[in-house]
Amino acid sequence: MNGLFEVLLRTLAAFILIMIITRMLGKQTIFQMTYHDFVAAITLGAITGNLAFNTKLNHWSIVVSLLLFSGIAYLVTIISLKSRKSRKWLSGKPTVLIENGKILENNLKKQRLTLDTLIQELREKDIFDIQEVEFAVLELNGRVSVLKKPEFRQVLIKDIPKFTGQIQSKTTFPVELIMDGVVVKGNLEQNQISDSWIHNELKKRKLTLSEVCYAVKGTDSKLYFDLYTDKIKNPIDKE
Structure with missing residues (x-):
């Protein structure tokens, strides 16, 4: 019974600690899962799990490890905010997969993406014809952002008064x-x-x-x- 009570207390402590640490690290850890965020999430999860149920390990040692790793993750986040060069190395950078309607096969290979995966990502954005795509970019969080060709974009209210039936044909990448x-x-x-x-x-x-x-x-x-x-x-x- 004492062992069960200890697990209960450790689990409660683990939950409270990980909530505090998550608040400290910020919302970007959840919203934008970059390389260092991914590593931090996995490691913090493993340490927290040991704190919760691994009664063979001293709980204070695990707490120190948890706080130390959280401090490292927080420091990495600060460095990423302060330095763009560090941010590119720690978080990576977006990769263009389709440019001017052309699939960049070399970039797909570099990111270990298959055409099936790319086409699935497009379908999830209601794009079933790849010819509709002007640009597609693999973002830092692993999602694909898409810019359609002008003739396939929705007409906005502001465009109606000046709409002449001729669609702009030239689009440049930001x-x-x-x-x-x-x-x-x-x-x-x-x-x-x-x-x-x-x-x-x-x-x-x-x-x-x-x-x-x-x-x-x-x-x-x-x-x-x-x-x-x-x-x-x-x-x-x-x-």
């Missing part, structure tokens, strides 16, 4: 220009965009690089800037 206030040099070089051009665009908008959190050249080739200062008086906060 180009991230600034991430976390830092110019993404690799993307500029890959898309033949000069460093002076992005600084001129900032100057036109009377912005400095330090003010910009994120900048992207969208599918319609228009620039979008998101600033650190949102100027929202009453932001929605469901916390």
Whole structure:
């Protein structure tokens, strides 16, 4: 009976600890299961399981191990937030699977994905004809995001007044220009965009690089800037 009572107490303690640790690590651990999140989730689950029912192991040793590993996972999360280079190594980066309607077989092989898996992902998004797809991207959380070709997209209310029956035929893949206030040099070089051009665009908008959190050249080739200062008086906060 004492053994059963000990398991009960250990299970309760394990539940409380893992709830506190999950809150500490943040919602991204649940929402976006990246490489280090996956490793952290498995390891924390194993340690918590031992704390709950493995009465042969000293409970304090397991608690110390649990707290230590949680601290490491939290530190890795902070490093990922502070450094884009570290984030790419720790979390990986999105992979384009379809570009301009063409399947990139080499990228499928690199990610160990089969055509069957890709087609299944498209079907789950109600795309049964692969010819409808302009771009498909394998995201960090393992999901596939899809941008349809213009002629297969839904018409929005804002498009109705200017709709002429002619569909835009040119779509470009979004180009991230600034991430976390830092110019993404690799993307500029890959898309033949000069460093002076992005600084001129900032100057036109009377912005400095330090003010910009994120900048992207969208599918319609228009620039979008998101600033650190949102100027929202009453932001929605469901916390």
